[in-house]
Amino acid sequence: MSAREDQPLGLLLVRVAAALRTEVIAGVLEPLDLSFPQYICMRILSHSPGRSNAELARDANVSPQAMNMVLRGLQDRGLVTRPATVAAGRSLPAELTKDGAALLVDVDPGVRDAERKVLAPLSEQDRRHFRRLLAELG
Numbered sequence: 001m002s003a004r005e006d007q008p009l010g011l012l013l014v015r016v017a018a019a020l021r022t023e024v025i026a027g028v029l030e031p032l033d034l035s036f037p038q039y040i041c042m043r044i045l046s047h048s049p050g051r052s053n054a055e056l057a058r059d060a061n062v063s064p065q066a067m068n069m070v071l072r073g074l075q076d077r078g079l080v081t082r083p084a085t086v087a088a089g090r091s092l093p094a095e096l097t098k099d100g101a102a103l104l105v106d107v108d109p110g111v112r113d114a115e116r117k118v119l120a121p122l123s124e125q126d127r128r129h130f131r132r133l134l135a136e137l138g
Contacts, residue, residue: 020118028110032103037062037070039107042079045096046104052091079103 025036037060044059045051051059057067071094074080079100082092096104119127 016118020114023114023118024111027114028107032107034103034107035070035073037066038074038079039111041067041070041074041094042096042100042104045080045094046101049095050093052093054091056094074100 021036024039029036029039040060041056044056048055048059053067053071054064056071057064060067060070062070071080071082075082077099078097080094081097082094116127119130122130
């Protein structure tokens with residue numbers, strides 16, 4: 001086992017995530033004035049519409065206060081909608097608007113390109129295997 005392979009898993013994952021985040025922000029999100037947390041929030045809502053602020057915060061591993069700011073920014077741009085009130089409870093379910101869903105469709109090819117760039121040292125087969133392994137763990 002090489003010294004690089006012997007590094008703690010957490011450190012290796014953080015390095016890969018940081019490289020991907022940097023590539024996605026610089027190459028895809030910055031020109032659209034979209035932050036990485038906003039993109040992650042929108043991506044979560046595209047798969048799980050109706051998530052509350054607290055649920056989104058847990059999903060994105062940020063504080064509820066930080067997620068509230070993310071959601072407000074997305075609402076101000078018309079990319080996410082939340083009702084002003086709900087019939088029961090305090091939880092306001094968030095959903096992507098048509099504009100939000102369309103923006104994700106536009107952003108996805110750039111994000112995929114960034115992923116390919118970060119994973120370029122791996123063969124296509126290794127990239128698919130890596131994704132499968134991560135999906136099993138997540």
